[in-house]
Amino acid sequence: MTVEDVLNDLKQRIRAQLPKDITISDVDFEGPELVIYTEEPRKFAENGDLIKSIAKEIRKRLVVRPDPKVLAQPEEAITSILKIVPAESGITNHYFDTETGEVVIEAEKPGLVIGRHGETLREITKEVGWTPKVVRTPPMKSTTVNNIRQFMRANKDDRKAILRTIGRKIHRGVSSKDKWVRLTTLGACREVGRSCFLLSTPETRVLIDCGVSVGGEDNGTPYLYVPEVHPINQIDAVILTHAHLDHIGLVPLLYKYGFEGPVYCTPPTRDLMALLQLDYIDVAAREGRKSPYESAMIREVLKHTITLNYGDVTDIGPDMKLTFHNAGHILGSSIAHFHVGDGLYNIAFTGDFKYEKTRLFDPASTDFPRIETVVMEATYGGSKDIQPQRKDAERHLQQLAKETLDNGGSLLIPTFAVGRSQEVMIVLEEAIRRELINDVPVYLDGMIYEATAIHTTHPEYLNNELRNQIFHKGMNPFLAKCFVQVDSKEKRQQIIDDRKPCIILATSGMLNGGPVMEYLKALGPEERNTMVFVGYQAEGTLGRRIQKGWKEIPMHSSGGKTEMVKVNMHIETVDGFSGHSDRLQLMEFVRRLRPRAEHIITQHGDEKNCMDLASSIYRKFKVETRAPMNLETIRLA
Structure with missing residues (x-):
């Protein structure tokens, strides 16, 4: 059956469902x-229920768009919209797209524009004909979000052509009589970094993640050159679990070598991905390293990205559906669940996940409609990888802050821009608000402020308590007055010169470059100051060396020379803020899976942890397990 045959069949089925007084002019993918x-x-x-009933009948995601000739003039339409929508919604901007018949409304409170069960949206369409699409006005100005929105508007014609091509490829007829499912491991097996897997059927081939091992000189990229991956332009889609570089760092490279298909991820993952990929090539340029791709390829990724919310069931091939579920790791992180064939097989990839409620996120999802295989991380899969309770870690951090500030010193926290920084920010904001520590400025240096601004753009991806606090109590902890953005070298130098007690969050998390190095150079020699590690310090990094007790470290000076800097400040480590599940949480996740998995594959951990976790799951739950090496192909069905 050709795509045209599929479309004609759908048109007939849709017309059969419509009341006689409603007509349609066209249907397309x-x-x-x-x-x-x-x-x-x-x-x-x-x-309001008509589209829902048709979508249920034909089992497709439906969108209704008006014919351009029935649309009100934009000036008249916005006047009517402003009368319909409550003023307290805080509309800040709007854009009309005559090609799609959509009016994009930016508002501080999107819920008021949407209305109860979408009533206000329907009222807008009834009044002006345009289809309203609502997006949130970021309460913190995000350059990344603003640039992405402008870029998408400027390239709407290209994007529409891309989507139509993708749509026809997705909905092509099934051509093979064979039925099988295979998984090829291209990275992150018995190691951490360069996550990449190929899921194949006779009809469809998709990549799950395509990351880079940041800082890894050897084996830094997935095995994209093996026969199973080629030709790259025949891969149907790339699915991203979350935005860390070891999962998304090499996606633009695919477009450089001929890939033209879609990238599926959640909206926050798209925004964070662009931020981190641009920073990745910027850092490479500053350090004199050759970048694997140019910024033009990052823009190409954006043009091909299709965002999905948690729970949206979506066709990504003629025999494959995708659904994202909360992974609890970082903003927008997902467990990617694939339904293959007509009930043939179900497989879920956890990506990195956290099976514990945190300050930011609800625990990872464990309920799925059906599941046979789970591919899960084993970062902390060793039998002794037990982390402290989160509340104990928070109290420990607050105590260290109090002692340091009371002593007239400053607290320096090297941290990663996404995830860990925002968890620590919430703990510090609460401590200052409750007067547990002195009211001092908390400086955010590096990408932390921009990453936090993206968090404020997508509060619906935060946990219930934080959402309630933001939406109903009018209290957004990220907007607290204690947080100060460090947006220039001059501002950074002023903080260093002042020597007043303060708290500094700065990248990078393992002291392998970034603004944290300037603070370390200035604050390190003084005993009254404290540096607190809240994240993992890999072997070979400067952070790990200081953690082990080095009292003198080599640092580059402005003249290009190397000087030795004394480390007399207190060095502390606060475990418990990790976005990864520890051993107990990993086992509990498996125990709570519904339905029970038949087969579990461990990855994203060193060899010992992957094998230890796999064997422990088998012994305790009697589930078939496997800890594959890279370059294995496993037949699942």
């Missing part, structure tokens, strides 16, 4: 969605 064009958008809006 755009990415995973089926778009219905109509001269009567108001009638669709008046019947």
Whole structure:
């Protein structure tokens, strides 16, 4: 069956479902969605359940778009919209797209624009014909989010053509009579870094993650040159679990070598991915290393990215559906669940996940409609990898801050921009608000402020308590007055010269470069100051050496010379802030899986941890397990 045959069949089925007084002018695929064009958008809006019932019948994601000739003039439309939408919604901007018939409304409180069960949106369509699409106005200005939105608007014609091509590829007919599912391991097996897997059927081939081992001189990239991956332009899609570089760092490289398909991820993952990829090539340029791709390829990724919210069931191939579930690791992190064939097989990739409620996120999901295989991380899969309770870690950090500030010193926290920084920020904000520690400025240096601004753009991905605090109590901890952005070298130097007690969060987390080095050079020699590690320090990094007790470290000076810097400040480590599950949480995750998995594959951990976790799961739960090496191909069905 050709795509045209599929479309004609769908048109007939849709028309059979429609009331006689509603007509449609065209139906076409755009990415995973089926778009219905109509001269009567108001009638669709008046019947709120009509689209739901049709979508259920044909089992497709449906979008209704108005024919351009029935649309109100933009000036008239926005006047009507402002009358319909409550003023307290805080509309800050709007954009009309005549090609799609959409009006994009930016608002501080999107829920008020949407209305109860979408009532306000339907009222807008009934009044002006345009289909409203609501996005949140970032309460903290995010350069990344603003640039992405502008870029998408500027390239809407290219994107529409891309989506139509993708849509026809997704919904092509099934051509093979064979039925099988295979998994090829291309990275992150018995190691941490360069995550990449190929999931294959006779019809569809998708990559799950495509990361780089940051700082790894050897074996830094996945095995993308093996026969199973080629030709790259025949890969149907790339699915991203989250935005850390060891999972998304090499996605732009695929477009450099001929890939033209879609990238699926959550909206926060898209925004954080662009931020981190741009920083990755920027750091490479500053350090005189050759970058594997240019910024133009990052823009190409954005044009091809299709964002999905948790729970959206989406066709990504003629025999494969994808659903994202919360992974609890960082903002927008997902467990990617694949339904293959007509009930043939179900497999989930956890990516990195946290099975514990944190200050930012709810625990990783354990409930799935159906599941046969789980591919799960084993970062802390060793039998002795037990982390302190989160509350104990928070109290420890607050105590160290209090002691240091009371002593007239400053607290320096090297941290990663995404995830760990925001957890620590919330703990410090609460401590200052409750007067547990002195009210001092908390400086955010490096990418931390921008990453935090992206968090404020997507509060719906935060946990229930934090969302309630932001939406209903009007208290957003990220907007607290104690947080100060360090946005220039002059500001950084001023902080260093002042020598007043303060708290500094600065990248990078393992002291392998970044603004944290300037603070360390200035604050390190003084005993009254404290440096606190809240994240893992890999072997061979400067952070690990200081953690082990080095009292003198080599640092580059402005003249290009190397000087020795004394480390007399207190060095402390606070475990318990990790975004990864420890051994107990990993085992509990497996125990709580519903339905029970038949097969578990461990990866994203060193060889010992992957094998230890796999054997422990087998002994305790009697589930078939495997800790594969890279370059294995496993037949699942």
